[in-house]
Amino acid sequence: MENVEEYQETLDSAIAWIGEFAVSYGLQLIGAVIALIAGLWVVNKISGGIYRMMEKREIDPSLRSFLKSFISILLKILLIISILGMVGVEMTSFIAILGAAGLAIGLALSGTLQNFAGGVLILIIKPFRVGDVIEAQGFMGTVSDIQIFNTIITSFDNVVSIVPNGSLATNAVTNYSLKETRRAQWVFSIAYGDNFQKAQQVLKKLLTQDERILKEPETFIFLSELNDSSVDITVRAWIKTENFWPVFFSMSEKVYDAFAKEGLNIPFPQMDVHLHNTSKS
16 A cells, blocks of 8 residues: 555656646747747758859859858758757857767768868869769769769769769869860771772761861871771861760761771771692602
8 A cells, every 4th residue: 555655656746747847848848849940941041042142143053052051051050059048958068068079079070071171172173063074983974063071973874973072072083074175086997908098088078077076176087007907097086075975976977887888898807717738749
């Protein structure tokens, strides 16, 4: 009977404490939840508004994405600190704890801080921009977005790769879009016995007819190598960067058809075997 009375007293005390807590902090908690929801909505509106403002002023797309991410994270941190103050957390102690925790987290997340620094460095030096075609860290494609920690690369077959900014800032990056023009190089082969001058004229005509190929600098067509089974002709021409791949592939198709019409043979690896009949005396 005594155990039942003790249990009832404990239960009554717990209920009384919950009631006092609900009266003292319930309204604060409800207000904090409402403030959090409203604050997140305001943060999204502010970051979106800043992004649109930068877009109207034609600020670099790479910088727009980076600043939007940075401002959004900063505002959310300030919002969380404000919410904690609303529910009665002592901010002086909290900031001291936050500083100690920040140091520990900083040491643990040194790679993340390196990625952040790499993102800042990319935006300052600008080895590439949003829309450029690059090759780095084993990935090749178009830069879709430069975020606060990572860069998004979309390959030509629409595969998305997320590459840390730290590795992009400290390792080699090949930018295929940095220059307005690129030099294309083809190697076409004809068979031994075919007329080289004729093949040269056919190639020159095809290059002249394609308006996407620049007249300056001058194109070069020369016999580059005498292989075991072929005579190799190298062609070099300058093209605007945006036309590079369409011209590169279409020229190979045109040469294949033109060589066939002009009676020029495209050889394949072969070996001539000579049999000698020797009779015994």
